[in-house]
Amino acid sequence: xxxxxxxxxxxxxxxxxxxxxxxxxxxxxxxxxxxxxxxxxxxxxxxxxxxxxxxxxxxxxxxxxxxxxxxxxxxxxxxxxxxxxxxxxxxxxxxxxxxxxxxxxxxxxxxxxxxxxxxxxxxxxxxxxxxxxxxxxxxxxxxxxxxxxxxxxxxxxxxxxxxxxxxxxxxxxxxxxxxxxxxxxxxxxxxxxxxxxxxxxxxxxxxxxxxxxxxxxxxxxxxxxxxxxxxxxxxxxxxxxxxxxxxxxxxxxxxxxxxxxxxxxxxxxxxxxxxxxxxxxxxxxxxxxxxxxxxxxxxxxxxxxxxxxxxxxxxxxxxxxxxxxxxxxxxxxx
Numbered sequence: 001x002x003x004x005x006x007x008x009x010x011x012x013x014x015x016x017x018x019x020x021x022x023x024x025x026x027x028x029x030x031x032x033x034x035x036x037x038x039x040x041x042x043x044x045x046x047x048x049x050x051x052x053x054x055x056x057x058x059x060x061x062x063x064x065x066x067x068x069x070x071x072x073x074x075x076x077x078x079x080x081x082x083x084x085x086x087x088x089x090x091x092x093x094x095x096x097x098x099x100x101x102x103x104x105x106x107x108x109x110x111x112x113x114x115x116x117x118x119x120x121x122x123x124x125x126x127x128x129x130x131x132x133x134x135x136x137x138x139x140x141x142x143x144x145x146x147x148x149x150x151x152x153x154x155x156x157x158x159x160x161x162x163x164x165x166x167x168x169x170x171x172x173x174x175x176x177x178x179x180x181x182x183x184x185x186x187x188x189x190x191x192x193x194x195x196x197x198x199x200x201x202x203x204x205x206x207x208x209x210x211x212x213x214x215x216x217x218x219x220x221x222x223x224x225x226x227x228x229x230x231x232x233x234x235x236x237x238x239x240x241x242x243x244x245x246x247x248x249x250x251x252x253x254x255x256x257x258x259x260x261x262x263x264x265x266x267x268x269x270x271x272x273x274x275x276x277x278x279x280x281x282x283x284x285x286x287x288x289x290x291x292x293x294x295x296x297x298x299x300x301x302x303x304x305x306x307x308x309x310x311x312x313x314x315x316x317x318x319x320x321x322x323x324x325x326x327x328x329x330x331x332x333x334x
Contacts, residue, residue: 006170007138008180008312011249013037013291016168016182017134018145019126025116025324028071028080029145029166030130031182031247034093036064037289039106040259042267045243046280049075051107053285056260063256066093066103068287069130070146070166070184070245072112073121081107083127108285110186111241112149114158115324139182141167142319146184146245150316151326152274153190153202154242155222160204163328164191167315169308176251177296179304181266183246183312187274188281190222191317191329194272194310201317201329218334223275243283244270246312248305252296254288263288265302269309 009016013033020027041056055062067084071077084105088094094101113121130145141147147166154161164187170180185191190202203220248266266286270277278284286309320328 008168008170008182008249009136009138010170010178011180011291012251012293014249015134015136016139017130018140019130019133020145020148021120022148024120025149026072026112026121027145027148028069028077028122028126028130029184030067030069030084030127030134031249031289032067032131032134033289033291034066034091036066037291038063038254038256038259039065040256040263040288042260042263042286044267044278044284045282047243048283048285049078049109050285051078051081052104053106056106058257058260062104064104065106065289067105068247068289069105069107069127071107071109071122072146072149074109074111074113076121077109078107079124080122080127081105083124084131087128087131106287108245110146110150110184110243110245112186114241115149115151139168141165141315143321143323147316150184150186152185152187153222154188155203155225156206156220160206161326162201162204162332163320163323163326164201165316165320167312167319169311169315171304171308173300173304175294177294179248179250179301179308181246181248181305181308181312183244183309183316185244185313185316186242187244188242188279189274189276190219191313192273192275193314242281243285244274245285246309247287247289248309249289250301251291251293252301253292253294254290254298258298259288259290261298262302262305266305266309268306269313272310273313
C-alpha cells in the first residue's frame, strides 16, 4: 500500500466531515468553507446526479459556495444537502438576502443502492451530522462517508465487482500554494495505477457457470471485455449506477471562470486512473473550491489538480476494506 500523502485538509479554511451507516453501507462527506470559496464544476458522463451545478457555471450570478456535499443514496442522497444548509444557517453563514441568510451548498451523488440496504440513504440528518463531524484534521479514507458503499468494476454485475471508497491527497506547488482533492470512487470501469499501467481494482473474472471468461486471471479487464460478445451484451443491461465524484480545493486566488477550468482539468486525473472513464454509464462530477489566499497561475493549479485527483482515487482504492460480500484491493489475491 502506498505511503499516505498530504491531505485536502492542508488547504486553508477547508474542513471535511464524514457521516455514514456502516450496516446499510451508505454515507456522505461534506467539504465546508464557511468563509466562502470561489467555485466551479465540471460534469462528465451520461448519468450525473447533482445540485447547484448550473449556478456555478460561467455567466451565472453565484460565484461562491459555502459547502459541497458528496453523497451516496443515488438521487435520494441529494436530501443530505438540506442538512448542510440548516447547519450553516444556524451559524449565520450564507448570502444575506435581507430577509434570511442563504448558504450555497452544491452536491453530487453516487449510486450505492445495490450494496447494503437500499432503503436506507443519506438524508438531512446525516448531512447535518457530517457537518458536526467536520474538522481540519486529516480526513479518514476508505469505507467512510460517501465512500461507504462505493464499488468499482461492474461490467459483469455487482457479484464480480470490488469494494472501493473515498480518498484524498494534496500537494504544495510553490509559493505556499496548495492543491488538494477528495474523491469518492464508484466507477463502472477498473482502477489503474498509472505508475505500472496495471489494474489494482475492478471487475473480477467469472470462474464458474457456462462462460468462464478470464477464469485464470486476477481481473477480467473491463477494456478487454468490452470488445467481446459477453462484454457487449453486459453493456446492454448495465445500469447507469456509477460515478466518480469529488472536490478539488486550493488556496489559490481564482475567478469563477478559472475555477471551472481547474475542475475541467482535474477530470484528467479520472482519465489517468479509471478505464473506461466518462461513459454514459457514469456521472463523473468534480467541483473546484478556491479559498483565495495565494496568487497562482491557473494553468499550474489545473495541471496539479489532475495529479492530486489521480492520487486521491488511488488512496480510495488502497484504503477500502471488504464489505457487502465484495473484496477490496488491500486483501484481494484473485
